[in-house]
Amino acid sequence: MKVHVVGAGLAGLGAATALAARGLTVELSEAAAQAGGRCRSYFDSQIGLVIDNGNHLVLSGNRAVRDYLALIGASDMLTGPAETRFPFVDLETGRAWTVRPNAGAVPWWILTPGRGVPGARFADFLGMAGLLRAKPGQRVDETIRCQGPVWDRLMRPFLLAALNAEPESASAELAAQVIRETLARGGAAYAPRVPTPGLAATFVNPALDYLEARGGALRLQRRLLKLRTRGERVTGLEFSDGPVEVGPRDRIVLAVPPWVAKELAPELTAPERFEGIVNGHFRVAIGPGPARIIGVLNGTVEWIFCFEDRISVTVSGANRLMNAEREDLARELWGDVSRALDLSPELPPWQVIKERRATFLATVDQQALRPAAQTPYSNLLLAGDWTATGLPATIEGALRSGARAAGLIQEAFA
Structure with a gap:
């Protein structure tokens, strides 16, 4: 039995390493010249430094991140303050402050001088609780009053970063899940952590070393052009370097962007904006x-x-x-x-x-288009931060999707 993982972003790497840990044979194919997808580092001649394509903040309570880094031996590659703290500066007023939550779930910090949000009262924090009662199909601004010091100086910047969308018009379902897993659990769950020295050194290179040590194969600059299907099975993969037959026990994890997945399997649903x-x-x-x-x-x-x-x-x-x-x-x-x-x-x-x-786009309509890991084909699974992870498109969501696909494959042969 072989598992073909198509796409070497974090979702694909998460699936491939989890499968390799279970002793399965993994072949990882990537269309680009390097692994990592949107999570990559490179030397930039204009600035003269190794930089990341983007800044990716993870939080201490991100369990899939924690499990993935532990598996590939990179747990020590995240750095951050020992105490949860978020300094802020308002460029309009020049005012600076630091939010310093206590570690436990009882949020006594919110009204402690020097730890909370400037100008906030207990009622301002209490007003945010309506988000946790959000129902599918609701926008954030349909569940809470999106104004006031707590919204302006904490919730809005936090949710904008997590959702990558204007929070007021975003899916309340997604926003609520972010809050449940972070702010609602206490400061110990959302201490900021930064990949150090960078994304590739933390998330990508150790994963590739882990796969190689377990006999996994990585094929770069290998684009999947077509899925050959018969009935409810994928029977072949047409890559840019030639066709590959899919055996009766083989499995495929499609960990590509949503627009690529739709080109390969138009019957799938996927976000479009x-x-x-x-x-x-x-x-x-x-x-x-x-x-x-x-x-x-x-x-x-x-x-x-x-x-x-x-x-x-x-x-x-x-x-x-x-x-x-x-x-x-x-x-x-x-x-x-x-x-x-x-x-x-x-x-x-x-x-x-x-x-x-x-x-x-983390809106209600796009949230409704996110597919489950299972597809109409019995041997084809999806992974990616755009699938139905319950979270916005984040590193945590990508890694959860990869682990989910790997788990379903393992269950099929348990």
Whole structure:
């Protein structure tokens, strides 16, 4: 029995490593010249540094991330503060504060001076609880009042980053699940963690080493062109380098973007609308120490990541910026950074990366289009952050989808 995993992003890597851990033979095929998908690192000659294509923040309570990194021997590759803390700065008022939740689920921090949200009252936090009662088909702004200090200074920036969509019009079902797994469980569940030194070193390279050590094969620049089917089975895979027969016991995990999955199997449902993300990288020496993460309000930049050799920034819900000139964007982003961190306004060496289809749009209608792992074909499973993981399109969701596909394959032969 062989398992063909098509797509070497995090969903595919998650499935492939989980299957290899169960002793199954895995062949991993990837259309690009490198593994990782949207989770990749590379040397950028313009800035003269190894950078990530984007900044990916994970949280201490992300169980699929934790299990995946433990499996591939990379648990020590995430860094962050010992105590959960989120510094914020408001560029409009110049005000800065730090949200410092206590570790436990009883949120005594919310009304403790110096730990909570400036100007917030207990009633402001209590008003957010309506989100946890959200029903499928509801928008966020149909479940809670999207205004006030807690919304403006904590919930909105948090949900914008998690959903990559304007939170008010996003799926309340998705937003609620994010809150249940993080804010509602106490600070110990949402301490910020950053891949260090980068995405590839943390999530990709150790996984490839793990697969190789267990006899797995990786085939790069190998695009899947067609699924050959007969009845309820996939009988063959037409790759760019030639056809592959699928044996009667073989299984396939299709871990490709939704638009590719639809081209290969038009009968599938999949999200059809997407949202972009813009990331900026600036060569500025910060010095050694753990990465610092700072939330920004009333600017174009939303989150600043301070690394030893660079400052990187993220703008979510960024479709509006996709046609902007890159140098204009760099100057706009650095303007926010220099004000937030009190640095020189002179633009340092920079790089701007636009991910036009970074995630599916986390709205009610697109949430309804997300498919389960199972397909109409008995030997074909789906994986990807766009499938029905119960979460928005995140690293945690991608890895859960891969683990789910691997688990279903194992169950079939238990």
